[in-house]
Amino acid sequence: MTTFPDTVTQPGLLAGRRLTLPGHLAYHGPVPWQRYSGNPGRAALLDAVEAAGLTGRGGAGFPTARKMRVAAGGAKRAIVVANGCEGERMSQKDRTLMRLAPHLVLDGVMLAAHAVRATEAIICVHRGDPSVAALAQALGERGGDPVATRIVEVPARYVASEESALVNFLANGDARPTAKPPRPVERGLNGRPTLVDNVETLAQLARLARIGPELFRAGESMLVTVSGAVSGPGVYEVPAGSSVGAVLELAGGAGAAQAVLVGGYGGSWLALPAGNRVPMTHRALSAAGASLGVAALWVLPASADGLTETAGILAYLAGESANQCGPCMFGLPAIAADFADLAARRPALSRLRRRLGVIPGRGACGHPDGAVRLAASALRVFAGA
Secondary structure, eight states: OOOOOSOOOOOOSOOSSOOOHHHHHHHHOOOOGGGGOHHHHHHHHHHHHHHHTOBOSSSSOOBHHHHHHHHHTSSSOOEEEEEOOOOOTTOOHHHHHHHHOHHHHHHHHHHHHHHHTOSEEEEEEETTOTHHHHHHHHHHHOOOOSSOEEEEEEOOOGGGGSHHHHHHHHHHSOOSOOOOSSOTTTSOGGGSOEEEEEHHHHHHHHHHHHHOHHHHHHTOEEEEEEEESOSSOEEEEEETTOBHHHHHHHTTOOOSEEEEEESGGGSEEEEOOTTOOOBSSHHHHHHTTOOOOSSEEEEEETTSOHHHHHHHHHHHHHHTOOSOSHIIIIIHHHHHHHHHHHHTTOSOHHHHHHHHHHSTTOSSSSHHHHHHHHHHHHHHHHSOO
16 A cells, blocks of 8 residues: 655645646646556555545446456456536536546546556547537646547437446447446447546546545545525535535525435435435435435425426436337336326326336436436425325
């Protein structure tokens, strides 16, 4: 295990303004490449990621070190894909990060490529996203990066940001998920191990590589998008152990609200008692009957109808289906229709419960599972079912 200094300044991911390369180096400092040179350095970097407990910031919360070790151990040289396709409509954290701290994302891409012995790196962003210009400018400011990096624009669809959909699009232009196994990290683009990591995950990697796992864990942060019935909607960088209530206070407080949607459209509704102190961690939210998913909070005002709001979201999710497996093609429209009936106070509860019980785990990706999770949480919070 590499020994890290115990006196390192620990800036957050965001400086509050866009940093050009000189500003980035002044704020974060250079990547300590000498610490990670050669194969011993690669091993030390992987050990540091594991010791830091870094998990994916795209929604699943999967241990990053575990994915990286699989990619590094493949028979073929790996490819790194930075996922900046923010398909979740309630989240703005990734595009904010890419706009304000593009060099930190690029540092993370280079570190990940080094750790897994990749020879190619790709940054995927939705078509029309203004982050493309910021990333392109940042790439033009850099020189001497060990791995060539290119930006690819992906169709702006909800499921297009799923990792196998990205790899499928890069391979043949079809941004739809594919069946698993194998997962992209095992066999992905051109049959090579393909490490697909969210851009915030990579930015966090760049930060921990500078300060070491102990300081990283002590000051770990996360980017959260807060919107809805709050006075200060926006993207906030908060300590990783922050409670839902504490994050909402940063955004001016929830005011007259009845519930909060945690984790975006594929997340869960959580009743919002005064001073909600449930920590924003996967484990704590799961215990409270919610799912973190993408770090986004949307506060439902007291005047709104939760069933009606959920019905609208489910109709959107049904329309964003890849139309390639039964749970999406038939299950999601049926659930959306049932919720429309519930919102109109027409009987549909028993039928809806049956449908919610047979869909999870049967889709080509997690899209139908997220819709079921949202619907089931809405029944608990708004229908007492």
